[in-house]
Amino acid sequence: MKTSIRIHSLLMAGLAFLAMSCDQGNRAGNGALSSNIAEKVYIAPGERDEQYGFLSGGYSGNLTVYGLPSGRMFKEIPVFSQFPTSGYGYSEETKPMLNTSFGFVPWDDLHHPDISQTKGELDGRWIFANGNNTPRIARISLTTFETEEIIEVPNSAGNHSSSFITENTEYVVAGTRFSVPVPQRDMPISEYKSNFKGALTFIAVDPEHGHFNIKFQLIMPGFNYDLSHPGRDKSHGWFFFSTYNTEEANTLLEVNASQNDKDFIAAINWKKIEAYVNNGGGKKVPARYAHNVYDESTHTATSTIKEEVLTVDPSDVPGAIYFLPTPKSPHGCDVDPSGQYIIGSGKLSADITVHSFDKMLAAIDAKKFDGEAYGIPILNYDDILAGTVQSGGLGPLHTEFDGRGNAYTTFFISSEVVKWKLGTWEVIDRQPTFYSVGHLMIPGGNSRKPHGKYLVAMNKITKDRYLPTGPEMEHSAQIYDISGEKMQLLYDFPTHGEPHYAAGCDAELIVNNSKKIYRLDENKHPYAITSPAQAKVERKGNEVHIYMSTIRSHFTPDNIEGIKVGDKVYFHITNHEQDFDVPHGFSIIGQGTSEILIMPGQTKTSLWEPKRVGVWPFYCTDFCSALHQEMQGYVRVSPANANIELSWSLDE
Amino acid sequence: MKSIPFKLILIVLALSLVYACTNRRDGSTQSEDPQATSHPKGQASVEDDVSAKNILQVAMSSEAHSTLVAAVAAAQIEHVLVNAGPLTVFAPINEAFDALPEGTVENLLKPENKAQLATILTRHAAPGSFDIDALKREATKGRKIYMATGDYLEVVIEGDKIFVGGAEILSTIPTSNGVIQVVNKVILP
Numbered sequence: 001m002k003t004s005i006r007i008h009s010l011l012m013a014g015l016a017f018l019a020m021s022c023d024q025g026n027r028a029g030n031g032a033l034s035s036n037i038a039e040k041v042y043i044a045p046g047e048r049d050e051q052y053g054f055l056s057g058g059y060s061g062n063l064t065v066y067g068l069p070s071g072r073m074f075k076e077i078p079v080f081s082q083f084p085t086s087g088y089g090y091s092e093e094t095k096p097m098l099n100t101s102f103g104f105v106p107w108d109d110l111h112h113p114d115i116s117q118t119k120g121e122l123d124g125r126w127i128f129a130n131g132n133n134t135p136r137i138a139r140i141s142l143t144t145f146e147t148e149e150i151i152e153v154p155n156s157a158g159n160h161s162s163s164f165i166t167e168n169t170e171y172v173v174a175g176t177r178f179s180v181p182v183p184q185r186d187m188p189i190s191e192y193k194s195n196f197k198g199a200l201t202f203i204a205v206d207p208e209h210g211h212f213n214i215k216f217q218l219i220m221p222g223f224n225y226d227l228s229h230p231g232r233d234k235s236h237g238w239f240f241f242s243t244y245n246t247e248e249a250n251t252l253l254e255v256n257a258s259q260n261d262k263d264f265i266a267a268i269n270w271k272k273i274e275a276y277v278n279n280g281g282g283k284k285v286p287a288r289y290a291h292n293v294y295d296e297s298t299h300t301a302t303s304t305i306k307e308e309v310l311t312v313d314p315s316d317v318p319g320a321i322y323f324l325p326t327p328k329s330p331h332g333c334d335v336d337p338s339g340q341y342i343i344g345s346g347k348l349s350a351d352i353t354v355h356s357f358d359k360m361l362a363a364i365d366a367k368k369f370d371g372e373a374y375g376i377p378i379l380n381y382d383d384i385l386a387g388t389v390q391s392g393g394l395g396p397l398h399t400e401f402d403g404r405g406n407a408y409t410t411f412f413i414s415s416e417v418v419k420w421k422l423g424t425w426e427v428i429d430r431q432p433t434f435y436s437v438g439h440l441m442i443p444g445g446n447s448r449k450p451h452g453k454y455l456v457a458m459n460k461i462t463k464d465r466y467l468p469t470g471p472e473m474e475h476s477a478q479i480y481d482i483s484g485e486k487m488q489l490l491y492d493f494p495t496h497g498e499p500h501y502a503a504g505c506d507a508e509l510i511v512n513n514s515k516k517i518y519r520l521d522e523n524k525h526p527y528a529i530t531s532p533a534q535a536k537v538e539r540k541g542n543e544v545h546i547y548m549s550t551i552r553s554h555f556t557p558d559n560i561e562g563i564k565v566g567d568k569v570y571f572h573i574t575n576h577e578q579d580f581d582v583p584h585g586f587s588i589i590g591q592g593t594s595e596i597l598i599m600p601g602q603t604k605t606s607l608w609e610p611k612r613v614g615v616w617p618f619y620c621t622d623f624c625s626a627l628h629q630e631m632q633g634y635v636r637v638s639p640a641n642a643n644i645e646l647s648w649s650l651d652e
Numbered sequence: 653m654k655s656i657p658f659k660l661i662l663i664v665l666a667l668s669l670v671y672a673c674t675n676r677r678d679g680s681t682q683s684e685d686p687q688a689t690s691h692p693k694g695q696a697s698v699e700d701d702v703s704a705k706n707i708l709q710v711a712m713s714s715e716a717h718s719t720l721v722a723a724v725a726a727a728q729i730e731h732v733l734v735n736a737g738p739l740t741v742f743a744p745i746n747e748a749f750d751a752l753p754e755g756t757v758e759n760l761l762k763p764e765n766k767a768q769l770a771t772i773l774t775r776h777a778a779p780g781s782f783d784i785d786a787l788k789r790e791a792t793k794g795r796k797i798y799m800a801t802g803d804y805l806e807v808v809i810e811g812d813k814i815f816v817g818g819a820e821i822l823s824t825i826p827t828s829n830g831v832i833q834v835v836n837k838v839i840l841p
Contacts, residue, residue, distance in 0.1 A: 516702040552738035552781060552829070578704035579828035582736065600703075625736045626779055651789060 040481060041491040043070040051443050051504055053456060054113045054127055055477070058498025061108045063129055063140065068443070068454050068504060069479055071493030079138045079147045080108030080131045087596030088147070092570065092605035093525075094294070096303035100134050100152050101288040109133045111500040112163055112227075115142075116210075120167040120232055120337075120448030124509035126210050128163040128172045135159035137174050137203060139210050141296075144515045148294045151212040154287035154309050155182045155199040155219070161228040161333075165205070167236045167448070171215065171270065174201040175241050179222035179248075182311075183285065192250035194374075196222035199311075200241060202270060211293065216277045216310045218321075220266065221374040222248050224257070227333045227398075232448050235339035235357045237271040242326065242333035242344060246373070257329065258348060262381065264323035264373075265333055265344050267360060272320040273312055281317070282310045297524040299602050315375045322364060323373060324355050325381040332398035332439075336407065336422055337448045341386055345396035345409060352396045352409055354425065356386035387425040391418050397438060398501075400445030402452030402482055408445075410437040410457060417457055417480065419487055431487045433478055435461040442482070443504030451506050455480045455487065458499040466494060475499060516580035518601030525603035527572030532556035537648045544569045544646070550584040550598065551576040552625040554650065555618070558633030562646035565610055565639060571618075574603040585621030588635070595621040610637040694731030704828035707741050708733040711832065719749040719757065720773075726761045727770040732777070739830035740782040740797075742816055744838045752838060775801045776839055781831050784824055787814055805839065 043049055049067030057064055061081030065074045082089030082098065089098050089106055098106050108131030116126045126148075127140045135153035140146065153159055153174045161175030179196040181187055187195065197219045204215040223243040231238035246263045249256030276282070287309040294301040314321045328346030330353070335342055342355040363369075363384055369377040395413030402408070406428065409418050415436050419429040437459050443451040457480065462473035474494040481488040520530055529535060529547045535556045538545045544567050549556045555573075563569055575584050577600040587595035588608050596604045610616065620631035638644045696708060708730055711717045720743055724730060733741065749757050760769040777800045782790070787807050790797055796804035797816065805817035814821045819835035 516700060552736065577828070579706070580700050580703045582828075625738055627738065651786075 037488070037490055041069045041071065041479065043067070043072070049507060051451065051454065051506055052510055053441065053443070053502055053504040054115070055441075055456075055458065055495050055499040055502040056110050056113055056129065057496055058111065058500050059109050060497030061110050061131070062497065063110060063113055063127070064496045064499075065145070066493075068456070069481075069490060071477070071479060071491050073496065075145060076496065077140055077145055077147065079129055079140060080110055080136060080150070082106040082594070084594030085597070087594050087604060087606070090593040090606075091596045092607060093300040093603075096301040097147060097150055097292045097294060099292055099303035100136070100290045101154070101305065102134060105134045107133075108136060110138075110497075111160065113501060113503040114163055114165050114172075114446070115444075115503045115505055116169040116205075117165060117447055118168055120236070122444050122447055122449075122451075122505045122509060123169075124505055124513070126169075127503060128165060130159050130162035130174060132159050132177070135174065135176070137163045137172055137212065139172075139205075139212065141210075142510050143513050144296065146294065148296070149210065149212055150290075150292045151203060151214070152289035152291070153199075153201050153203075153214075154289040155180070155184075155197070155217055155311075156201060161200075161225040161241050164228050164230055164446075166230045166239070166270070167232065169205050169207070169210075171202045172205055172212070173228055173230070173239055174203060175225035175228050176200070177224050177226065179224065182219055183287070189250050192222060193248045194222065196248070196250075198223055198225050200225065200228075200266075200268070202274075212291065214289075214306075214309055216273065216282055216312050218268065218273065218312050218314060220314060220321075221376070223264070224253075225266075226329075226331055229333050229335045229342075229446065231339050231357070232335050232337055233339035235335060235342075237269060238357075239268045239270050240324075240333050240335060240342050241266040241268065242330040244329035244331075262325040262327050263329055264378070265326045265330060265342060265355065266376075267322045267324055267342075269320045273317050276317045276320070277310065277312065282312045284308050285311050296518075297522060299518070299523070299525050299604065319364075321376050322360070323376055323378045324360065324384055325370070325378060326353050326355070327351070332396070332409075334399040334401075334446065337401050337403055337450060339448075341422060343399045343407065343409075345398060347395055347397060347412065349396065350391060350394055352389040352391055352399070352420075354386045354388065355384045359384045359386065387423075389418075389420050389425045389427065391420070391427060393418050393430070398440060400440055400442045400455075401450050402442060402445070403450035404452065406482075408440060408442065408455055408482070408487075410440045412436055412438065412460070415459075417455065417487065419482070429486045431480060431489060433457045433459055434465055434476060434492065435459055435463060439499075439501040441502035441504055443506065451504070453481070453483050454490075455482045456502060456504070458495065458502065460498075462494075465492060516600075517578050518599055520574075520576060520578060520601040523574065523601055523603060525572075525574070527570075527605065528574045528603040530574070530576075532576070532650070535648065535650075537562070537646050539646055542567050546571050546648075548573045549576050550574070550586075550620070550631075552582070553620075553627035553631045555586075555620075555631065555633045556650045557648035558650050559652075560633070560646075560648045561636040561638075562644045563610060563635055563637050564642055564644075565613060565637060567610060569608045569610065569635070571606045571608065572603060573598050573606070575600055577601070582624060583622050584624050584631070586618060587621050588618035589616045597622060610635070613637055613639055695734045696730035698734070706734045706829045707737075707739060707827045707832055710825055710827050711741075711743060716745045716834070717743055719746045720744060723749075723757070723761065723769060723773060726763075727766055727773055729770050729773060732774075734829065737829040738779070738781040739800075740778045740780060740833060741830065742776045742778075742819060742821075742833050742835045742839060744776070744819070744835050745822070748819075748836055748838050771801060772838070772840070775799055775803060775841070776835075778805075782833070783826070783831055784814070784821070787816065787821065787833070803841065 051068040053066040078088035135156040156176040158177030160177035179198040182197040224245040245257035326344035328349040330344040332345035393411035575598040790807040817839040819837035825832040
């Protein structure tokens, strides 16, 4: 009897536990066994994700596209780096995209993607990204997922407080991290103080086509400008930049730039400066920078070198710029969806500083200043403070919002995400990250209207999270469900390169605009052919132009003779497919560049400089069809002094 | 001894709880195969109104090919006709099927004859894109067309007419994944 009672109670307890875990499965803490966490990120075969995530690739120079919540990577979009997978930066049409005033620079360090907005809400038209190293800003189409435009930023160095956009995508803003001599000149480094300048660049975005034009550069004191954020809603018209090294040190910054108790957030009334410039203000100065534009109809980029830029001296526009004292070398500078709170994350601090936009305006009106720096008024810290978040964490870096009155801040040193409440500054939840988190991203989380269901934390250190792959690991990211009161860690996935920041949005904003094919009858490439009957080969001196077409599963022509050693042979290939997801590739033996991948309806050009006599094959690099292995051809290369006539054919 | 049925009840209750809990996760039952529900016809289910039409889409929009389309559906080979190919389909018009001995089509459309029907239809498909010029080259070079079933069909030019495996080419329709050559006969072994 005793035994059976024990069994009864055991079973009852088990039953109670089962019923409980069933009810609370959604909110259960650690361990997928006790909950349905796995199903929250499980996207069944053939089903699609709810949201897009665009993660910066950092030193890969590229942008990667992920699905959320699955963490599946869909694409790597080449932006600042040559990319053999598609031939970007290798094909004749795309080489100009990587031109700069320093010549061809085939790499950069891509940091902060930001999606275009209308009225402060994501509109899904373009995504912008900054190249840190050789300062550049790129615009990527979210229709074609191709980089369409890159503009170099003169007078800048370490283009880090970029590429953030204003509420209606009026401007994409690029601030320099390193101050430099403006204009550049030969001078002693030790004379940095008061001689070096920090340029903050406002690049106007044409509302119809997105084309860039540098409207003005604000030539600021020689601090380091770290991150920036536009005002939102009530603070629209202002832009906020975090600074460090207000000490203006030029050596051992890890010590010398940490001397001041407070650095600044620079508050800039860009509408005021825009009005000043529109009324003829500012000074045009010589500068050299490249402006590269890709034309979808010709499938070709052109690069133009510009010679002049309009600069604005802050002292010429009184009342447009103020400094907000912010403790301990602030990194993140973030504005909440209402535009009222400006959040400075002093990366050497334990607390998060929140400034009030209303208090800032009141202090400006009352002219209550605490001195000035280089003629720019400094506001009183206590006058503008909305509150501080006593987080208990260490090393706050970056904050985003869920649109429900909550903020989420990453802490690098204590490896965690802290959720806190706007207005009361109370900490609601904290979750560890693995490890040393940099930025986080909530889709739309830096806009007026966050799509606040998931949070992605992007870490700097991976260590033991995945199977080891030698000394270097891809960086880890963690996705959290933030729909409830407490954050719930759902999934952990590797990223590509170094994800410094990301942007994301609901899938429906993009899905229906995504391009499937380029229409052949709209192809305006000068070397395009719209029918295989137009295929031909032309010689101009030692340049040979091959007008070639592809369709499953052959090249037209596929036998070419009359090429000579020393020729420059341009294969201009038009893909005659008009079928979604059916590119053809091209490569030829001994080629000094990469293959090219030609989208349906597109024309691309590959240069080949044959160095040896012989008969050399070329082939399609994309497994296009059942007869892909048959998709090949031959080029006969004769000695430089040969008299072989040019000829070409297919199945003759 | 009463304790045994009570235990049983508890166990049954526990099991049913586990079951209910499992089933409640996303409102669907576990027996559903997601692959089967999301793409029952494979690639043929892909929605795409931008690309040029593929062989299946062209055939489905052609009234003259309603028998062929019904046969393709009965044989469940839709996904073959939307595949990357490239394919050339020699597509018999309805009259070609009508000309078969009475009852042939009805018989082939029966579920139990699915495999036989698939073989007959596959015999009308050739890997590769054969437009009219390509067919003429086949004839003048004395090449035969290799069909998906492994048969080789002869191409014959008679005056301004072209015949493949004895069927006359009536017209040619380019598609996104190959070519449809409309023919006046069902090509039987």
